[in-house]
Amino acid sequence: MRAKSWIVGFSVLALAVGAAGGIARAADQPVVIGLEIPLSPPGDPVGGQLIRRGAELAVEYVNKEMKGVDGGKQIALSVEDTQGRNEAGVAGYRKLTMEDHAVAVTGFFHSSVNIAVNEVAHQIGVPTIGTQTSAADVTAKHYPEAFRTHAIDPIRAATWLELIKKKGWKKVSLLAETTDYGIGLVDETKKQNESGKLGLDIQAITFDHATTDLTPQLLQIKAFKPDVIINIGVGQPLDLMLDQATTIGLTPQTPMLISYDAPVRPQFWQLHPKDGAGVYFIAYYSPQQKLSDIGEWLAKAYQAKYNEAPTYGSLNGFGDVAIIAQAIDQAKSTDPKAIIKALSTGTFKSWADAPVTFPDAPGVYFHNWSPPILILQYTKPNQDWKEATIALEHKSGK
Secondary structure: OOOEEEOOOOOOOOOEOHHHHOEEEEOOEEEEEEEEEOOOOOOOOOHHHHHHHHHHHHHHHHHHHOOOOOOEEEEEEEEOOOOOHHHHHHHHHHHHHHHHHOOOOOOOOOOOHHHHHHHHHHOOOEEEOOEEEEEEOHHHHHOOEEOOOOOOOHHHHEEEHHHHHHHOOOOEEEEEEOOOOOOOOHHHHHHHHHHOOOOOEEEEEEEEEOOOHHHHHHHHHHOOOOOOOEEOOOOHHHHHHHHHHHHOOOOOOOOEEOOOOOOOOOOHHHHOOOOOOEEEEOOOOOOOOOOOHHHHHHHHHHHHOOOOOOHHHHHHHHHHHHHHHHHHHHHHHOOOHHHHHHHHHEEEEEOOOOEEEEOOHHHOOEEEEEOEEEEEEEOOOOOOOHHOOOEEEEEOOO
């Protein structure tokens, strides 16, 4: 059963859906923004909850600080659990747009889910913003309804290849799940190795996301004797890979680089008290970076509510809802077509101290804004992520 909840205490009545996604709404009803996130396995529930925290605070920011949208209308969230499954994501999008009458849908964490939903969004016409989806095909098809505020495959791969070059590593093992996320990153890493004439000896091994034992694959990697292992698992497979690599004596002797920012989550050290030290990981935010004014608002509100600093998932969940609200204001309309046009042509504020735009750029850069990309490293057990060493800050013009 899909999980659904209403935020800010509004009960949305039945609204009439007009042609091509146009929405008729009563004047006293909130403007609904859909949030599709993984809240149960085999998705990444922690990732989904972090996005949800930020999105809920964005509702508070828009309704109180921005005084609503489009002349004072309040906004509300309607939340659907994708479970990390394409079919649940598609069903959730249809529910959000056709029954709850969301004017835009955001929060996407799993690339495969976002890609599947965008096929339906291209028919229905209600825009999507990928919050933590990096696979190329999320925007590569140039659907006008599809937007994203996350690091895409070419930038992510370029970042770890820059670290590999800096470290002088020559043999690289990629252990990746067979999802759009995993396969896309394997292909992109190989492509940049060839095009850049880097001369790396790359071993690529894949596994099903639902697997509960990666020992056979890790033993193949151990026999290969790589200089670094790139962990391209999401959620449970990420943790399984790290633990089992330690069990067979592959790590920490061989460094491991985790493909996204899961290690910044509070429970990382609870799961990996003995094998977390030494890992490298991709990150998109460090407290050493400057926040925008609305990012500062979020940081203070988040600290007050949760007694901890926000991580990237919450920052971007907040930012995407704020961007949609700004697009509604710029469009002076809650019609999805008008919102799409505003998103495509406008300039917006998010949490980072840089303007957000979604240009009609070529290839995978279409409708994409990328946050800064870092590689952090834990150098000791139980290290606070805010104190992790910045091993690399990728300088990309994209």
